[in-house]
Amino acid sequence: MKIRLIVITILAVIIIIATACVEDAVFVGPASISGVSGTPVSPQSTESVVIKAKITDLKGVTSAKLYYKVSTVATFTAVDMTSLSSEQFMWVGTIPPFAKDIKVEYYIEVTNIDNLNALFPANAPTAKASYIVGASTLIKIFVNEVFPDGTKDATDPDWVEIYNDSEIPVDLAGYFFYDEGIKITLGTATKKPKRVLGSIMIPPKGFTVIATEYNGESVTFGLSTTGDAMYIENPNGVLVATLDFNTIVTTGKKSYGRKPDGSNTLMLFNTATKGTSNNNAN
Numbered sequence: 001m002k003i004r005l006i007v008i009t010i011l012a013v014i015i016i017i018a019t020a021c022v023e024d025a026v027f028v029g030p031a032s033i034s035g036v037s038g039t040p041v042s043p044q045s046t047e048s049v050v051i052k053a054k055i056t057d058l059k060g061v062t063s064a065k066l067y068y069k070v071s072t073v074a075t076f077t078a079v080d081m082t083s084l085s086s087e088q089f090m091w092v093g094t095i096p097p098f099a100k101d102i103k104v105e106y107y108i109e110v111t112n113i114d115n116l117n118a119l120f121p122a123n124a125p126t127a128k129a130s131y132i133v134g135a136s137t138l139i140k141i142f143v144n145e146v147f148p149d150g151t152k153d154a155t156d157p158d159w160v161e162i163y164n165d166s167e168i169p170v171d172l173a174g175y176f177f178y179d180e181g182i183k184i185t186l187g188t189a190t191k192k193p194k195r196v197l198g199s200i201m202i203p204p205k206g207f208t209v210i211a212t213e214y215n216g217e218s219v220t221f222g223l224s225t226t227g228d229a230m231y232i233e234n235p236n237g238v239l240v241a242t243l244d245f246n247t248i249v250t251t252g253k254k255s256y257g258r259k260p261d262g263s264n265t266l267m268l269f270n271t272a273t274k275g276t277s278n279n280n281a282n
Helices: 002-028 180-185
Strands: 032-039 051-055 059-070 076-081 089-097 101-111 119-121 129-132 141-147 159-164 176-179 206-209 230-231 238-243 255-258 266-269
Touching: 032 101, 032 119, 032 129, 059 089, 059 255, 076 089, 076 206, 089 101, 141 230, 176 180, 180 230, 238 255
Parallel strands: 141 238
Antiparallel strands: 032 051, 051 089, 059 076, 059 101, 101 119, 101 129, 141 159, 141 255, 159 206, 176 230, 230 238, 255 266
């Protein structure tokens, strides 16, 4: 009987020790980070990037942070990652939009209930995941500057400057171009037609000028020095750019436009900057 009790006791001790070893092996250690991905894979400058990762830890995660920065700077910005209720063990964090051609670097740090840290990539922040921001396909054009005090002929005509604030070239073929006078007559028996533009390619962050004489073809209107407005519609008839100067007097060879380019700040310029940036105009 004594021998049987001794054997049972020894077996119980072995089971307790084995169980403790298994528990130590399972529960003591950092969290696991896997399946890290970014969406979209090739972001445009107008797009945020959602970083998604599978984070597992049997005891529980107390903190999951996403660190990101532009490659040319030293300091990371940290954002909290949140767990997805719809997908077990999946966590997400968002990196905001950055400009075209910027290289964005990031890593993930997870702290579990045992205060142990896990990193992705494993030797972050020395090693980092990264992506490069591509050009946005969003079209942004502005009526950037107007010169209404021209000669009303080919010598020194009225003109309108259009600025392409997009990151891609924009072709104005099929766009509609008209002033306040034409807008007022629309829908009347004596309405004046909108001008339909031909192929005019504006480079990214570039300018083009449309005058009362353009490539030898007269436009159907001139601008008023006592006030007017300009409108541009895309080929679908959607208004995409306008500049209202109905209460602005531009006599004396002054122009009126946006400073800086593409902004909502409007002013008179004593010296016109035809076809070039308004940023240094006066």
